[in-house]
Amino acid sequence: xxxxxxxxxxxxxxxxxxxxxxxxxxxxxxxxxxxxxxxxxxxxxxxxxxxxxxxxxxxxxxxxxxxxxxxxxxxxxxxxxxxxxxxxxxxxxxxxxxxxxxxxxxxxxxxxxxxxxxxxxxxxxxxxxxxxxxxxxxxxxxxxxxxxxxxxxxxxxxxxxxxxxxxxxxxxxxxxxxxxxxxxxxxxxxxxxxxxxxxxxxxxxxxxxxxxxxxxxxxxxxxxxxxxxxxxxxxxxxxxxxxxxxxxxxxxxxxxxxxxx
Amino acid sequence: xxxxxxxxxxxxxxxxxxxxxxxxxxxxxxxxxxxxxxxxxxxxxxxxxxxxxxxxxxxxxxxxxxxxxxxxxxxxxxxxxxxxxxxxxxxxxxxxxxxxxxxxxxxxxxxxxxxxxxxxxxxxxxxxxxxxxxxxxxxxxxxxxxxxxxxxxxxxxxxxxxxxxxxxxxxxxxxxxxxxxxxxxxxxxxxxxxxxxxxxxxxxxxxxxxxxxxxxxxxxxxxxxxx
Numbered sequence: 001x002x003x004x005x006x007x008x009x010x011x012x013x014x015x016x017x018x019x020x021x022x023x024x025x026x027x028x029x030x031x032x033x034x035x036x037x038x039x040x041x042x043x044x045x046x047x048x049x050x051x052x053x054x055x056x057x058x059x060x061x062x063x064x065x066x067x068x069x070x071x072x073x074x075x076x077x078x079x080x081x082x083x084x085x086x087x088x089x090x091x092x093x094x095x096x097x098x099x100x101x102x103x104x105x106x107x108x109x110x111x112x113x114x115x116x117x118x119x120x121x122x123x124x125x126x127x128x129x130x131x132x133x134x135x136x137x138x139x140x141x142x143x144x145x146x147x148x149x150x151x152x153x154x155x156x157x158x159x160x161x162x163x164x165x166x167x168x169x170x171x172x173x174x175x176x177x178x179x180x181x182x183x184x185x186x187x188x189x190x191x192x193x194x195x196x197x198x199x200x201x202x203x204x205x206x207x208x209x210x211x212x213x214x215x216x217x218x219x220x221x222x223x224x225x226x227x228x229x230x231x232x233x234x235x236x237x238x239x240x241x242x243x244x245x246x247x248x249x250x251x252x253x254x255x256x257x258x259x260x261x
Numbered sequence: 262x263x264x265x266x267x268x269x270x271x272x273x274x275x276x277x278x279x280x281x282x283x284x285x286x287x288x289x290x291x292x293x294x295x296x297x298x299x300x301x302x303x304x305x306x307x308x309x310x311x312x313x314x315x316x317x318x319x320x321x322x323x324x325x326x327x328x329x330x331x332x333x334x335x336x337x338x339x340x341x342x343x344x345x346x347x348x349x350x351x352x353x354x355x356x357x358x359x360x361x362x363x364x365x366x367x368x369x370x371x372x373x374x375x376x377x378x379x380x381x382x383x384x385x386x387x388x389x390x391x392x393x394x395x396x397x398x399x400x401x402x403x404x405x406x407x408x409x410x411x412x413x414x415x416x417x418x419x420x421x422x423x424x425x426x427x428x429x430x431x432x433x434x435x436x437x438x439x440x441x442x443x444x445x446x447x448x449x450x451x452x453x454x455x456x457x458x459x460x461x462x463x464x465x466x467x468x469x470x471x472x473x474x475x476x477x478x479x480x481x482x483x484x485x486x487x488x
Contacts, residue, residue: 220335224268226352230339239275239339241312241324 031114038117043068051260053141055149055156055203058258072116079119080112145193148186153259155183160255164218168228171221180218184211213250220247264333265446268356271323271338272380273314273363274300276307278372300365311338314363316394317435323361323394326435330442344376354383359445360391364407367414377414385417390427390445393418397433 047064051057141149158179163170170176187208194200217231230237236248279300300306306315314323327334337357343349360380367377384391393411395404408431412419422428427448429441 223266223335224337224352224356226340226349226356227335227337237339239310239342241310241322241336241338243324243334244312244336244339 031110035114035117039068039072042071046071052146052149054260055152055207056258057260060260072113075116075119076109076113077116079115080108083112083115142193145190148190148193152183152186152190155179155186156254156257156259159183159214160257160259165232165255168221168225168232171218171225171228176218180211180215184208184215187211210250210253213247214254217244217247217251264331265450266333266335267327267446267449268335268337268358269324269327269332269361270341270353270357270359271311271314271336271361271363272341272366272377273311273323273338273361274307274365274369275309275311275313276303277309278369279307279365311341311363312336316363316396317398317438321435326438327442330439330446332442332446341373341376344373350376350379354379358389358449360384360389362391362393362411362415364393364395364411367410381415381417384428385421388421388425388427390448391418391421392429392432392438392441394438395431395433 043064046067047060050060050064050067054060156179159176162173162176162179164173164176187204191201191204191208194204221228221231230240231244231248232251233248234252236245240248303309304313305319307313308315308322312322312324315321316323324334324336337353340349340353344353370377383389393415395407395411397404399407411430418428419430422430429437432438432441
């Protein structure tokens with residue numbers, strides 16, 4: 001939405017279209033190469049935003065690529081439409097475009113694409129705000145949500161890299177308890193901030209349950225040190241009861257989470 | 262009712278072990294009573310863990326009774342399989358608060374040599390609570406055989422249950438088990454009271470009896486003179 005908005009504003013005349021010389025076929029490759037820089041910046045900024053909006057890094061590259069392509073397509077399409085509205089393509093036989101030759105079609109596509117990028121990156125502070133700032137725009141996660149995700153990420157990383165995975169002696173360590181408390185609090189707040197019945201809410205509800213089960217396992221180890229070999233084992237030991245199996249699974253889930261950097 | 266934390270060891274068979282219970286005569290008895298007490302089918306009476314034992318009702322595992330009695334359970338039962346390891350055995354005899362026995366487990370002498378005797382000794386020496394379950398729905402012949410087995414393998418605990426009252430020798434119904442567990446919960450809660458709480462409690466009792474309140478706000482010091 002925010003990506004396609006600048007192109008839409010050009011169509012309405014709010015933003016003036018930049019002058020581009022795309023007439024000659026010899027300019028095709030140089031223009032494409034020049035346009036790669038803003039596309040790359042767009043990709044990096046989107047990736048940074050998605051990292052901030054989501055807890056986990058699973059499929060981050062694919063998600064970012066897909067979103068970049070979608071934004072470019074939308075911006076190009078609307079920029080092309082804006083060009084038609086403003087008479088930029090006067091003299092081009094649109095009714096016979098199919099028989100006009102590939103060169104003409106490519107020229108139109110390239111021009112729409114370049115205009116899309118130009119309006120996207122150069123003309124809109126709104127879009128740059130959407131991809132750069134901490135949030136607060138309608139439809140995007142609030143700044144409070146982003147802040148809580150940051151706190152949760154820090155706490156989860158603290159748990160994942162804690163010595164409790166290597167030594168039963170560390171199960172009662174204060175920093176682990178602090179990380180757990182912080183993670184539980186942040187997860188509960190994120191659950192409340194997520195829309196009801198949404199995937200996000202389910203994720204944070206499950207994460208809260210895993211954190212509680214992990215804390216239970218930790219307390220069991222504090223009470224009986226030898227249980228560390230069961231509840232913090234890499235492979236689920238035989239003979240565990242149902243509750244302990246779920247505690248073990250929750251601990252392994254927390255350990256294996258691919259948290260965004 | 263607040264929950265109490267308990268470290269428990271369910272000394273019971275698992276489904277795999279139930280297929281090889283000894284002696285043979287007992288095995289035959291159980292096999293003959295298969296309809297009433299199906300020890301071979303996984304999930305009926307036994308499961309993968311000793312904690313999966315469902316002594317009275319199919320599907321209601323032993324730990325459910327503990328949670329019904331408001332216990333926050335920390336189970337060491339899975340460690341039974343590693344009892345040959347001295348560190349594990351040490352934890353099983355030192356750190357367990359409550360033992361729950363399945364009489365059929367007592368027939369596994371060859372698999373766990375000396376283990377039951379160790380449990381018996383520590384339970385008796387430290388007055389730890391224990392419970393032996395002998396479900397009343399078992400055929401009389403099997404119940405009698407299992408009771409004889411308990412008498413033979415745990416003679417000291419028979420005395421502890423009868424005379425010292427910290428054990429339940431034959432819990433034959435869920436109700437009896439629950440009554441025993443509730444009693445244990447109160448006992449463990451009392452033991453878990455921090456010393457300061459006990460002192461405060463004693464001070465309040467003395468105060469009600471009219472005795473002057475004694476301030477115990479520090480360690481006694483030699484030569485200290487009250488101003």
